[in-house]
Amino acid sequence: MATKETGDVAAGRLTADQLACQFADVAPLLDPGAAAVAASRCHYCYDAPCVNACPTRIDIPGFIRKIGNGNLKGAAHDILSANPLGGMCARVCPTEILCEGACVRNHQDEKPVAIGALQRHATDWAMARGETLFRRAADSGCHVAVVGAGPAGLACAHRLALMGHRVTLFDAHPKAGGLNEYGIAAYKTVDDFAQREVDWLLSVGGIALKTGVMLGRDVSLDELRQQHDAVFLAIGLAGVKALQIEGEALGNVHNAVDFIARLRAADDLSTLPVGRRVVVIGGGNTAIDAAVQSSKLGAQSVTMVYRRGVDAMSATWAEREFAQTQGVSIVLYAQPLKLNRDGTCVTGVEFERTKEEAGRLVGTGERFTLEADMVLKAIGQTLVATGLDADILTTDGSRIEVDDERRTSLKGVWAGGDCAATGLDLTVQAVEDGKLAAASIDRVFARTAVRAA
Structure with a gap:
C-alpha cells in the first residue's frame, strides 16, 4: 500500500476509505x-x-x-x-x-x-x-488597504465594507483565509468551509481581493499609505522558531505549520508521506493538530514532547484529551538536545529531562532518546518584519505595537491579529481586533467628513 518512501516515511499508509473516515468532521452538525x-x-x-x-x-x-x-x-x-x-x-x-x-x-x-x-x-x-443578513451602506468615498486575509483582515474588511468604505484586501497566499485555510486541522473544517466562509464575507460587496501579493516584496507600506486613506496590517506570524540544535536540517524534519498547510492543500490525502514513528516538539494547538493528523494519516506511533508541565501548555485540556484519544502520547518536562541521523535522514531525538526551580526551567542531566523517522517542530511562530517600519514594532521586535483601538504609531496605519501585541493568539481575538480597527478607522473618516463639511 505504501508508495514513495524515504526510510520509514511513506505515503499511502491508509486506503482512501480509511482516510475519509479518519478525516471526517470531528464535531458533526446538530440536527x-x-x-x-x-x-x-x-x-x-x-x-x-x-x-x-x-x-x-x-x-x-x-x-x-x-x-x-x-x-x-x-x-x-x-x-x-x-x-x-x-x-x-x-x-x-x-x-x-x-x-x-x-x-x-x-x-x-x-x-x-x-x-x-x-x-x-x-x-x-x-x-x-444563502441568507442575506447584512446590507452595505452607501459608498463613503474612502478606500482602505487591508494586508492579510486571515481572520483579523477578513473581519476588518467586512466591517469596513458594511460601513460603506471600499476595501482592497491583499494576501500573499493563493487563497484568502489565513490560518483558517492553511493552519487548522482538516478534521475541524471539512467540506472547504474556510473558502465558503470567505465567499460569504466577500458577498457583502465593496471588497476587492488580491492574492499572491506580499508586503515588502510586491508592495511597500509607503505605497499603500499613499494610495489609500488607511491601512490595516493583519499579516500574522509567518516565521517559525528554530530548535537550534544539531541535526535540524536533516531530511524528514519539518515545521509543523508547513506540514499542516500541505495537508490542507492536498487533493488526495493518500499522497501525503508520514513516518511510522513521528515525534512532535511543542505544546500548543499547532503541535496538537500536527500530531493528531500524523496519527490519522497512518503513523504507528506519535509522541508529542513539551519542555514544561501541562499547566504551561497553550493547548487546552480538551485538545490534549482529544489528542490522547487519537493515539498521541504526550511527554512532559523534556527538551530536545540533538537529532540523530542515518546518513541524511533523522532516526531519533535525544532529550534531556527538565524541571522548574524558582520559576526557571533547568535541565536535570537525565537523557533519553525517542526513535523517529519524522520530526515536526511546533515551538512557536514569529513575525516576519519585512516591509515594516521598525518604529511600529515592540521593543523586542516580536510584534507590532498598537493601542486599544489597534492604531500604530504611524498615522493612518492600524494592525491586529497575531502580528500585533494584543494578547490572546486566538481566531476569535483576531476577529475582535479587526472589528476594533474598523470602528477606529470609521471614526477617523467621520471626523474628517465633519471637518470637510
Missing part, C-alpha cells in the same frame, strides 16, 4: 431536534458570564433563545453581527476555556450549554441557504 434540546438547557442569564468570556461579545443567550424559538435567521444575524467569522469560530474556538467554560451550568451539572455547537447550527443554516 434540529438535538439543537432544540441543547438550547433548552440555557438559563438565558441576564448578566451572562458566557458573553463576558467571548472576545467578540456575541449575545449568546439571545441567539440561543432564537434557536429555541425556531428563528435561525435571527440567531445567525445576532452571531454574525458580532463575529463575521462566527461559523469558523464555532468550529475552532477553545469554547471550553471561553464561553462554555464560563457557563453557569458547570456549577450545576458539570455540563455547559453546547454554545459552540449551537452557534454552528445557526451560522451553517444561514450560509447553506
Whole structure:
C-alpha cells in the first residue's frame, strides 16, 4: 500500500476509505431536534458570564433563545453581527476555556450549554441557504488597504465594507483565509468551509481581493499609505522558531505549520508521506493538530514532547484529551538536545529531562532518546518584519505595537491579529481586533467628513 518512501516515511499508509473516515468532521452538525434540546438547557442569564468570556461579545443567550424559538435567521444575524467569522469560530474556538467554560451550568451539572455547537447550527443554516443578513451602506468615498486575509483582515474588511468604505484586501497566499485555510486541522473544517466562509464575507460587496501579493516584496507600506486613506496590517506570524540544535536540517524534519498547510492543500490525502514513528516538539494547538493528523494519516506511533508541565501548555485540556484519544502520547518536562541521523535522514531525538526551580526551567542531566523517522517542530511562530517600519514594532521586535483601538504609531496605519501585541493568539481575538480597527478607522473618516463639511 505504501508508495514513495524515504526510510520509514511513506505515503499511502491508509486506503482512501480509511482516510475519509479518519478525516471526517470531528464535531458533526446538530440536527434540529438535538439543537432544540441543547438550547433548552440555557438559563438565558441576564448578566451572562458566557458573553463576558467571548472576545467578540456575541449575545449568546439571545441567539440561543432564537434557536429555541425556531428563528435561525435571527440567531445567525445576532452571531454574525458580532463575529463575521462566527461559523469558523464555532468550529475552532477553545469554547471550553471561553464561553462554555464560563457557563453557569458547570456549577450545576458539570455540563455547559453546547454554545459552540449551537452557534454552528445557526451560522451553517444561514450560509447553506444563502441568507442575506447584512446590507452595505452607501459608498463613503474612502478606500482602505487591508494586508492579510486571515481572520483579523477578513473581519476588518467586512466591517469596513458594511460601513460603506471600499476595501482592497491583499494576501500573499493563493487563497484568502489565513490560518483558517492553511493552519487548522482538516478534521475541524471539512467540506472547504474556510473558502465558503470567505465567499460569504466577500458577498457583502465593496471588497476587492488580491492574492499572491506580499508586503515588502510586491508592495511597500509607503505605497499603500499613499494610495489609500488607511491601512490595516493583519499579516500574522509567518516565521517559525528554530530548535537550534544539531541535526535540524536533516531530511524528514519539518515545521509543523508547513506540514499542516500541505495537508490542507492536498487533493488526495493518500499522497501525503508520514513516518511510522513521528515525534512532535511543542505544546500548543499547532503541535496538537500536527500530531493528531500524523496519527490519522497512518503513523504507528506519535509522541508529542513539551519542555514544561501541562499547566504551561497553550493547548487546552480538551485538545490534549482529544489528542490522547487519537493515539498521541504526550511527554512532559523534556527538551530536545540533538537529532540523530542515518546518513541524511533523522532516526531519533535525544532529550534531556527538565524541571522548574524558582520559576526557571533547568535541565536535570537525565537523557533519553525517542526513535523517529519524522520530526515536526511546533515551538512557536514569529513575525516576519519585512516591509515594516521598525518604529511600529515592540521593543523586542516580536510584534507590532498598537493601542486599544489597534492604531500604530504611524498615522493612518492600524494592525491586529497575531502580528500585533494584543494578547490572546486566538481566531476569535483576531476577529475582535479587526472589528476594533474598523470602528477606529470609521471614526477617523467621520471626523474628517465633519471637518470637510
